[in-house]
Amino acid sequence: MSNNEREEGEIIFKGKTDAIYKVIVVGDPAVGKTELLTKFATNKFEKKYLPTVGVSILKEVIELKDFNVSVNLMFWDIAGQPQFYMLHRPYFNGADAMLLVFDLTRTSTFSNINNWYNHAVKYGLSGIPRILIGNKSHLKEERKIILPMAEHLSENL
Secondary structure, three states: OOOOOOOOOOOOOOOOEEEEEEEEEEOOOOOOHHHHHHHHHHOOOOOOOOOOOOEEEEEEEEEEHHHOEEEEEEEEEEOOOHHHHHHHHHHHOOOOEEEEEEEOOOHHHHHOHHHHHHHHHHOOOOOOOEEEEEEOOOOHHHOOOOHHHHHHHHHOO
16 A cells, blocks of 8 residues: 555554644533533642633643644533523534533433533534533532433433
């Protein structure tokens, strides 16, 4: 096989490649979207709740040394408050992936995941990769959503 040919499904990286992916993070207010991203980026946990106004963008660079590739993940932490719904279209536009976050201790946030997904579908994002995240697992005594419920939902998104 020449350098320009490749088998189907095979990925060949030549030299340093930078990729940028926009990942929208959605869910009801106070499910821990911002905290999840803060923990991912800094490995720190902030207990103080400050609602996101509109959108907050976090860039995280992942180096894939085996492939000599740098992947830039642009996380768009989108406000969950209803007064910001009218602003969502430009925030959702061009998303490459979606994190759907709910609070394991509040059933209403779990029920609303379908609304968030349908909102994204309305903006043409039905085909993008998505990850369902049940947050606040450390609050074991208050947990209302069990794993089979989340698995069932994830299979239907």
